[in-house]
Amino acid sequence: MDINYYSQDISLAQGESGKKYTVMALKGDKRFVSRITSVGLTIGAVLIVLQNVRQLPLLIYSRDTKLAIDRGEANNILVETNLE
Amino acid sequence: MKQEVSTSRIRVGLLGQPNTGKSTLFNALTGSNQHVGNWPGKTVEKKEGKFQHQGKHYALLDLPGTYSLSANSEEELITRNSITSDALDIILVLIDASQMERSMFLLAEMVGMRCPVVVLLNMMDTAEMMGRRVDVDHLSLLLGVPVLPFVASRKKGLDALLELLDREEYASYQLRENALREQYESSFGQLFTDVEKRMLPLETESCSALWLSAKLLERDRAQLEGIRKSLSAQDWSDLQTLVDLPEDGLLSSADAKFNWLHSIAGKVTLSKGKKRGELNRFDRVAISPTWGKWIALGIVGLGVMLSFKIGYFFMGLVGSAWGWSMGQAYGFMATLHATPFVTGFVCDALITSLFYSIMMAAFVLGMLLVFNFIEEVGYLARVSYVFDVLMQKIGLQGKAIMPFLLCFGCTIAGVAGTRVLDSAKQRFLTIALSWVIPCSAVWGVISLMSSTFFGKNAVWVILLLFVVALFHLLLTATILSRLLNSGEEHIGLIMELPPYRLPHWRNFLRNIWLRASGIFAKASKVIVAVTVIFWTLSYTPDGNISSSLLYKAGMVVEPYSMLFGLNWELFIAVLISAIGKESALGVITTLFARHAAMGNVYNAAFLGSGIASGNIAANLLAGISVPQALAFMFAFFFNVPCFMTVATTYGELHRIKWTVGLVLYYFIFSLLMAGVVYRIALLFF
Numbered sequence: 001m002d003i004n005y006y007s008q009d010i011s012l013a014q015g016e017s018g019k020k021y022t023v024m025a026l027k028g029d030k031r032f033v034s035r036i037t038s039v040g041l042t043i044g045a046v047l048i049v050l051q052n053v054r055q056l057p058l059l060i061y062s063r064d065t066k067l068a069i070d071r072g073e074a075n076n077i078l079v080e081t082n083l084e
Numbered sequence: 085m086k087q088e089v090s091t092s093r094i095r096v097g098l099l100g101q102p103n104t105g106k107s108t109l110f111n112a113l114t115g116s117n118q119h120v121g122n123w124p125g126k127t128v129e130k131k132e133g134k135f136q137h138q139g140k141h142y143a144l145l146d147l148p149g150t151y152s153l154s155a156n157s158e159e160e161l162i163t164r165n166s167i168t169s170d171a172l173d174i175i176l177v178l179i180d181a182s183q184m185e186r187s188m189f190l191l192a193e194m195v196g197m198r199c200p201v202v203v204l205l206n207m208m209d210t211a212e213m214m215g216r217r218v219d220v221d222h223l224s225l226l227l228g229v230p231v232l233p234f235v236a237s238r239k240k241g242l243d244a245l246l247e248l249l250d251r252e253e254y255a256s257y258q259l260r261e262n263a264l265r266e267q268y269e270s271s272f273g274q275l276f277t278d279v280e281k282r283m284l285p286l287e288t289e290s291c292s293a294l295w296l297s298a299k300l301l302e303r304d305r306a307q308l309e310g311i312r313k314s315l316s317a318q319d320w321s322d323l324q325t326l327v328d329l330p331e332d333g334l335l336s337s338a339d340a341k342f343n344w345l346h347s348i349a350g351k352v353t354l355s356k357g358k359k360r361g362e363l364n365r366f367d368r369v370a371i372s373p374t375w376g377k378w379i380a381l382g383i384v385g386l387g388v389m390l391s392f393k394i395g396y397f398f399m400g401l402v403g404s405a406w407g408w409s410m411g412q413a414y415g416f417m418a419t420l421h422a423t424p425f426v427t428g429f430v431c432d433a434l435i436t437s438l439f440y441s442i443m444m445a446a447f448v449l450g451m452l453l454v455f456n457f458i459e460e461v462g463y464l465a466r467v468s469y470v471f472d473v474l475m476q477k478i479g480l481q482g483k484a485i486m487p488f489l490l491c492f493g494c495t496i497a498g499v500a501g502t503r504v505l506d507s508a509k510q511r512f513l514t515i516a517l518s519w520v521i522p523c524s525a526v527w528g529v530i531s532l533m534s535s536t537f538f539g540k541n542a543v544w545v546i547l548l549l550f551v552v553a554l555f556h557l558l559l560t561a562t563i564l565s566r567l568l569n570s571g572e573e574h575i576g577l578i579m580e581l582p583p584y585r586l587p588h589w590r591n592f593l594r595n596i597w598l599r600a601s602g603i604f605a606k607a608s609k610v611i612v613a614v615t616v617i618f619w620t621l622s623y624t625p626d627g628n629i630s631s632s633l634l635y636k637a638g639m640v641v642e643p644y645s646m647l648f649g650l651n652w653e654l655f656i657a658v659l660i661s662a663i664g665k666e667s668a669l670g671v672i673t674t675l676f677a678r679h680a681a682m683g684n685v686y687n688a689a690f691l692g693s694g695i696a697s698g699n700i701a702a703n704l705l706a707g708i709s710v711p712q713a714l715a716f717m718f719a720f721f722f723n724v725p726c727f728m729t730v731a732t733t734y735g736e737l738h739r740i741k742w743t744v745g746l747v748l749y750y751f752i753f754s755l756l757m758a759g760v761v762y763r764i765a766l767l768f769f
Binding site: 042055068071 | 332335575
């Protein structure tokens with residue numbers, strides 16, 4: 001599975017509400033990666049950002065599930081805009 | 085090997101991710117035949133139950149609800165070990181039909197674990213409502229195990245399940261490896277085949293080479309150790325070189341699993357139905373940064389009031405029964421010509437404490453009705469979402485706000501309400517911190533005492549109490565997080581917001597009843613024991629308080645309690661407030677009104693000698709100095725919550741040591757506070 005690391009990848013914490021993204025990379029420790037992949041956020045997974053405001057956790061929709069993600073952890077998820 | 089004894093039970097495991105309806109199914113199968121404890125030596129809760137069908141006996145083990153079977157948490161390891169050890173004959177895996185692909189991840193983790201599996205495709209009603217249809221037979225064919233459509237909340241599918249369990253054809257229910265193997269080979273290339281070949285000699289009855297290889301490549305902590313021990317040094321080092329090749333084995337493995345699931349989902353989904361990515365109108369405000377917290381506080385606040393109204397109603401019913409029973413009991417004792425001691429023991433101690441336990445459970449019933457509904461409907465996750473950032477500051481998850489708010493009304497309800505939290509550790513932390521929160525009874529006593537002593541300045545004393553309480557909360561939170569989070573790094577919130585679902589009323593009521601009776605069963609033992617002891621200590625044959633053991637003990641203790649500014653009456657009152665905070669005033673009345681007929685402290689505390697404010701004021705002002713009053717107020721405010729809260733706490737934690745530890749911590753802190761305040765106050769008053 002070869003997805004290249006483009007410089008226009010942003011962290012999920014910078015995602016815009018209503019936009020669609022594809023997961024490009026996952027940083028962070030093993031426990032985090034294991035946990036985040038087990039709820040469906042793998043490399044190549046497509047997601048929509050439902051809400052991104054500073055005072056609250058991030059809210060996304062992916063694989064039929066609404067997920068709330070801590071903003072700190074969201075920094076460990078690198079995404080690319082999905083134009084489909 | 086199973087024993088060939090007629091009472092041997094078929095051991096069934098229940099597995100599923102959170103929100104898949106596992107506890108609904110568990111309750112549907114076991115009813116009241118369940119027992120909750122702790123896994124030996126762990127903080128994870130162990131829930132077991134029994135059921136019978138057609139003369140066969142089954143033991144059901146509710147495995148912790150996790151999203152995966154990695155080595156990263158106690159819950160997952162316990163689940164994994166239960167599956168691989170010989171503990172279970174068959175496992176029922178619950179899948180959410182409306183979120184099939186993601187919720188099947190656990191199945192992907194289980195391929196290669198040779199325990200027999202049956203898949204229960206639950207929440208078929210939700211899927212149907214969304215227009216999703218699944219070819220269940222095809223799914224069964226692809227997976228290699230039986231798949232039963234289910235609506236656990238309506239018990240649909242239960243008969244088919246029982247019938248299947250009956251047939252005992254478990255050996256053939258093995259998840260197919262080939263399709264997943266293809267995915268692993270696609271993700272890892274030839275490497276996977278090589279590793280699997282090396283794992284073949286290490287295959288066991290419970291784990292296949294496929295599973296072992298996957299875990300190895302994922303760098304699974306637990307498996308790495310196990311495999312290293314089974315290989316020679318050379319073989320291990322060769323293996324390590326291979327395993328170190330992939331850039332990120334965990335990611336590639338997850339990839340393979342989801343590709344497998346995606347392809348299966350694609351083949352068996354007959355119609356996709358509508359998408360669910362939008363937030364409905366309510367959710368949009370419920371999670372909004374401006375309105376979310378207020379809506380949550382509003383709904384939870386209303387919930388608290390409603391639950392208390394319902395609780396008091398039920399309590400009233402029990403109270404009437406109590407009154408009637410006491411009348412009957414006294415009469416009966418009289419016909420037996422029983423001595424006052426025996427009559428008192430049976431009626432005032434035993435029967436009273438029993439009814440007290442029932443009243444407590446009845447009260448908690450109100451809370452359970454309201455908050456279980458909020459949880460099952462799905463709203464509680466929204467509360468967790470909006471309060472996560474705030475509650476994390478004291479190391480708790482967002483929805484802990486709910487038991488906290490309950491505690492302002494009644495700590496018993498708050499502690500019982502911690503059930504909604506996700507882990508035993510969270511429950512312990514929340515309960516431990518919630519003991520700081522003053523309940524309505526505490527407010528009643530404090531406001532009365534402070535206005536008696538300080539008149540207009542009462543508000544400053546209350547403010548001071550508040551400030552110290554906040555400090556106490558932060559201090560306790562820091563201590564506890566140091567104690568409990570040793571080593572392990574904390575992962576931030578990763579939480580599912582489940583779709584809103586209306587719970588089925590029959591199941592819902594039954595679950596609540598089970599919980600209330602569970603609380604009653606555990607707490608009543610403590611309540612009856614403490615009450616009987618207290619009654620015995622307060623017993624006075626001649627109506628004079630000086631004849632009771634309590635008085636004698638108080639006399640012995642006084643020189644020491646004066647260190648903290650509490651003369652023996654106040655000290656006893658502080659201790660007795662452990663019975664019920666509101667009883668403190670009644671007790672004080674008794675203790676100070678030494679010439680009053682009612683010399684029995686127990687009666688004052690328990691049998692409804694209420695707050696006669698006129699008497700109190702005179703007695704108190706005459707009897708105590710300002711520093712002493714302050715000392716008492718601080719000791720009272722920060723002391724252990726009423727003993728029924730302690731009983732309920734024990735019921736939730738299952739561990740005597742932790743409960744006793746909390747009691748000691750709070751008791752000591754309250755005495756220290758009283759002492760400090762007393763000494764400081766002596767300088768001014």
